[in-house]
Amino acid sequence: MEPHPDDLNVSATQPDWHREAPRRFWDPAPKLLRSIRSYQKARQSGGVFGKICAKYWVLVHWFWSVATQSEIHLHMEISGGLRLPHPTGIIIHPDSVIGPNCMIFQQVTLAGAVKVGGHVDIGTGAKILGPLTIGDHAKIGANAVVTQDVPVGATVVGIPAREI
Numbered sequence: 001m002e003p004h005p006d007d008l009n010v011s012a013t014q015p016d017w018h019r020e021a022p023r024r025f026w027d028p029a030p031k032l033l034r035s036i037r038s039y040q041k042a043r044q045s046g047g048v049f050g051k052i053c054a055k056y057w058v059l060v061h062w063f064w065s066v067a068t069q070s071e072i073h074l075h076m077e078i079s080g081g082l083r084l085p086h087p088t089g090i091i092i093h094p095d096s097v098i099g100p101n102c103m104i105f106q107q108v109t110l111a112g113a114v115k116v117g118g119h120v121d122i123g124t125g126a127k128i129l130g131p132l133t134i135g136d137h138a139k140i141g142a143n144a145v146v147t148q149d150v151p152v153g154a155t156v157v158g159i160p161a162r163e164i
């Protein structure tokens with residue numbers, strides 16, 4: 001199935017960092033993501049200063065994880081531009097990989113090694129049971145339980161999720 005032309009306006013390959021920029025002091029999703037990115041940067045830079053910074057970002061990550069009741073691991077591979085409009089109860093297995101410009105709603109679980117493509121929208125309450133791959137520009141319906149690969153541009157809904 002070909003992606004809808006509107007959906008192609010958001011890139012599946014080029015991260016749009018504005019999507020995750022903090023806009024105010026209390027802005028849990030961008031701040032949770034920033035703690036992950038800053039932690040990874042500090043680890044990469046190495047040295048004593050890098051180690052101290054990494055420890056600081058571990059604390060910041062812990063704070064926002066508690067505030068959002070979400071588990072998004074510090075070592076996860078997440079491309080830029082991830083939007084979490086209502087960041088509560090989002091559980092993502094550390095073996096999952098998330099492509100650029102995705103959007104994940106509240107109460108979503110990515111179990112096991114789920115490879116999420118670019119510009120994938122995952123509706124509230126969806127459960128994605130890996131290992132599996134979700135193609136670029138795909139949409140996962142609210143409360144879907146995904147047990148199989150999702151093709152590029154597909155919309156899937158239901159339990160088990162089927163393409164519509």
Ligand SMILES: CC(C)(COP(=O)(O)OP(=O)(O)OC[C@H]1O[C@@H](n2cnc3c(N)ncnc32)[C@H](O)[C@@H]1OP(=O)(O)O)[C@@H](O)C(=O)NCCC(=O)NCCS
Pocket residue numbers: 086105122123124139140141142143144155156157158164
């Ligand atoms: C999956 C989704 C993207 C499909 O949107 P769409 O392409 O506009 O599809 P439609 O609304 O035209 O629905 C098409 C069919 O799928 C069904 N459907 C849509 N979403 C469904 C869902 N989550 N679960 C089960 N069936 C669903 C509709 O009932 C309809 O069935 P019908 O053809 O038998 O009448 C959307 O319904 C959805 O679930 N988005 C998630 C939004 C969300 O989580 N928002 C959180 C806000 S806080």
